[in-house]
Amino acid sequence: MMLRWLLALLLLANILAFVTMRGLFGPSPAAGPREPNHLNRQVRPDQLRVQPMAAADATELAVVGGPAPIAPIAASALRQ
Numbered sequence: 001m002m003l004r005w006l007l008a009l010l011l012l013a014n015i016l017a018f019v020t021m022r023g024l025f026g027p028s029p030a031a032g033p034r035e036p037n038h039l040n041r042q043v044r045p046d047q048l049r050v051q052p053m054a055a056a057d058a059t060e061l062a063v064v065g066g067p068a069p070i071a072p073i074a075a076s077a078l079r080q
Contacts, residue, residue: 021028
């Protein structure tokens with residue numbers, strides 16, 4: 001008996017989640033721009049320029065996904 005109520009409750013929760021994502025209670029928050037006023041407050045956005053990175057500056061950046069550097073650790077055999 002208790003399992004039937006649990007299954008009915010889960011079914012109702014799934015139906016509620018489905019109709020909520022379909023827009024029954026309005027559009028989802030992720031549907032539109034998150035900060036529409038932020039774009040209006042920009043000062044001279046036309047002067048923003050994207051420049052390629054120089055090779056000298058690229059050497060300072062970490063390589064993501066590359067092999068980790070080998071630490072200089074000296075090892076010796078243990079005495080018995």
